Amino acid sequence: GEDVEQSLFLSVREGDSSVINCTYTDSSSTYLYWYKQEPGAGLQLLTYIFSNMDMKQDQRLTVLLNKKDKHLSLRIADTQTGDSAIYFCAESNPLTGGFKTIFGAGTRLFVKA
């Protein structure tokens, strides 16, 4: 079945870049997402990328997609303490029922001042 995997923890110093990685198994995935969850809160969509794209940039965020390796990454430039949160990678395929968004377990990002 479909699966999305992420490492559970990442620690960076304030001002450095953070790179959060994700792998997925469904080669037919068409939309890939990054969500952010702050403590005790719901998920907030940060960005998403369509599967025919290699890269998407939005201010401090850069998403890279390697469709051959089924690898997705989120780079946060100039990481701030306010970026400390859990980041979820997710994928869906509207052709097979877009309701079934598959989420990874989340990567907890620690930012040290």
Add this chain to the structure above:
Amino acid sequence: DGGITQSPKYLFRKEGQNVTLSCEQNLNHDAMYWYRQDPGQGLRLIYYSQIVNDFQKGDIAEGYSVSREKKESFPLTVTSAQKNPTAFYLCASRLTLAGNTEAFFGQGTRLTVV
């Protein structure tokens, strides 16, 4: 302000009791979802609904029930049949079921069995 609201934020339940978690949205979204979040795990889909008076089971529906009598409301009942109900529950809504529209999440309800 448009948004999706879950209540209560914290809920305690005695073993053997049913409890209902509220989810309301004023975004005029057709699709609504309930997820369960456990530490170190991704979100798991409990139930979803694409239209009023219709809902479908997700991956872990056993021990849960839902209703969708109004477009804006999608309450989740955690029944006594759910053997391990302590978790963080997230409700989400989306304009349509299609994956290219953003899912908006509520702030979550933390349910604890005491």
